Amino acid sequence: MSENKQKRLADIPVSVLDLVHILDGKTAADSYPKSLELAQHVEKLGYTRFWMAEHHNMQGIASSATSVLIGYIAGGTSTIRVGSGGIMLPNHAPLVVAEQFGTLASLYPGRIDLGLGRAPGTDQRTAMALRRNIGSAGEDFPTNVQELQTYLSSENKNSPVRAVPGEGLDIPIWLLGSSTFGAQLAAILGLPYAFASHFAPASLHAALKVYRDNFQPSEQLQEPHAMACVNVIAADTDAEALRQSTSLYRAFLNVIRGTGHPLQPPVDSMNGLWDASERYAVSQMLRYSFVGSPATVQEEIQAFVDETQVDEIMVASTMYDHTARLRSYEILADLFKKVERKTATQEV
Template sequence: MSSNTKKLKDTPFSVLDLVPILEGKTASDSFKTSLDLAQHVEDWGYKRYWLAEHHNMAGIASSATVVLIGHIAGGTKTIRVGSGGIMLPNHAPLVVAEQIGTLESLHPGRIDLGLGRAPGTDQLTAMALRRDLQGNTEDFPKHVQELLYYLGPEDPEARVRAVPGQGLNVPIWLLGSSTYSAQLAAMLGLPFAFASHFAPAALMAALKVYRDTFQPSKHLQEPYAVACINAVVADTDAEANKLATTLYQSFLNVIRGTAKPQKPPVESMEGLWDASEKYAVQQMLRYTFIGDQATVKEDLQAFLDDTQVDELMFASHIYDHQARLRSYELLAQLGQQA
């Protein structure tokens, strides 16, 4: 699939914010820095700002995803704001439609609804969210179609409708880390976003399935694919590599099953992980772009050549807020260079 048809300067850039809770800080601090980041990336030309639903994680403050979408949309003017994603098994589709319909009514033309089929947490917490695990991920296609109906054109015959919601035609995206959602997105003619920032293995297979089986729909005429990747950009490679140790520590916690607040960078990861842990982290972070502008530009263009995705979405585990802002600013400049 290698080709030079897509260039960084022609590719929209977007942000996935996991709303990290920093060591020694609170969720309230996280919400302030997230809004500040959103306001900056809006000025720098990013297309959309997505927040992801996670539960029972000491280092992530985005559990009430819809509330945060409202917070970010209310403090910005033009950037699209949405979910990357809402974990549909945790919610009744009608409730999601009403919430998203409310957001779209408050911020017309700016809301995206990205849907995932994982619980965004462990089984015990999933049970606490839903009270039982009946009708879980197997109902996902049916629930997606329900949402398409609730947020679709007005139906005067409807016995149940989303108010607000019906008639607003909020864009619905399917998110995935395997080929399952790629296939469903293709079948329904919906845009697709792949979580290659933590599950890189199936990216190429999912993109192929999505493009090969895509059915044009009233929502979308041509396939539209986004890849979410990690980026840590700084003024020098050395600085970026040091900042990236926060990312490594976060993923080390994932592998160990320990939920901890985001930790500051360290001089070296030696002694913090063993060889097998290091390998596991590196596998999860295969699509991670670390370095100065020149380094990252070359690597990102190669990624674009290989994947031919329509949009790049960047997640950034950087402890210091000013350094995180600088990373997104440097990325934005890359996207604007000829």
């Protein structure tokens, strides 16, 4: 018999990953107000976190200056947690990250999350331009995480190098990953762990097992806490959701082809836009994408929670139509409430 307890969707905190897409025919300046509007919208709907990710040299993503955007979003909201999903630590000196997030946490106390990744968030040539030296970036990641933790700790007050602001502030650190490397490190350091299953699903189960089996309690976290990011495209009908999802498929088709384009509008059919091998590759990357009507999405997300036993879900909704994206997050929020009400009725 399985030891897993079934988790109701109502028991799972749900958050947002916004990639701050640049739409075809638009500019980055057009994207930022839309992200703020989305953050304000999901805050009202009761979402837990609003994260943005560091990407560089990508024509379709406007979140390269992630810490700046976090300040913009936090300044326009009041309760939702705002953070990075994530900051690619090898691109930055740990002291700089400590100071930036110390500043954010001072401006918006109790609302800032610091998610860290070890990937470059770009191509190798751009990584070189960012770092100047990329030879040992991955190997230094554990040391750099611990250095960052030191700068943020109150015990560092007697050090000759201090993060001001930052030192002694409550800034939760998350480790992000798409393999077992980050899971192992998060377990050893006793940190919450977020897996990028929205684009790299292959190692999800292995990473969750490594994390849970090797977790060591820390001052920040007493028990393992795992979050998975998934894609959700929800609409009032399955047909409309499938149509909206073609923008997501086209975005990942660009990734596979190595072509950088702004986010393209949905189409009625992907036929003729990809060949069989490309379709297969995209479907593998987007395995954990839940597309459909409320009933369809509810069933698929519940199955995912049952399968993974994750403690939180983060949702990326790559949609060209901003109104449709707002509606998708409305449907998802309402789904969780419906599950709660239905269960309560059954228990009476």
